[in-house]
Amino acid sequence: GNNPNQVGLAQKLAALEGSERAFFLGSGMGATVLAHLAVLRPGDHLLASEWIYGGTRRLFNEEFGKLGIDVTYVNPTVARNWRRHLRKNT
Known part of the structure; x- marks a missing residue:
């Protein structure tokens, strides 16, 4: 999203994980949809x-x-x- 806290947290997590990006979602179902539709x-x-x-x-x-x-x-x-x-x- 465009929430500055969410964006900052995602950037920090991506840096810790050594990845380009990270995502924070509002629900487990949101994460399930995103993960499956990514592949x-x-x-x-x-x-x-x-x-x-x-x-x-x-x-x-x-x-x-x-x-x-x-x-x-x-x-x-x-x-x-x-x-x-x-x-x-x-």
């Missing part, structure tokens, strides 16, 4: 745990489909489930 593109496939936070599941179900991102949910306790559902576009 996912239309046509991509995302594997997610069946046990994710309900708000995140709702985001994936209701919004990612509109963006052309396919989501598959797997039981996270069985490693072969993850491998079995991998696709070339995951």
Whole structure:
């Protein structure tokens, strides 16, 4: 944002981490959206745990489909489930 305190804090964190930029967001869901949309593109496939936070599941179900991102949910306790559902576009 354009809040001077937020900008200053982000610059300091970026310097500490040795990165170009850092972001501070008002919510965990904001961070979830930003992180996923930074790497996912239309046509991509995302594997997610069946046990994710309900708000995140709702985001994936209701919004990612509109963006052309396919989501598959797997039981996270069985490693072969993850491998079995991998696709070339995951």
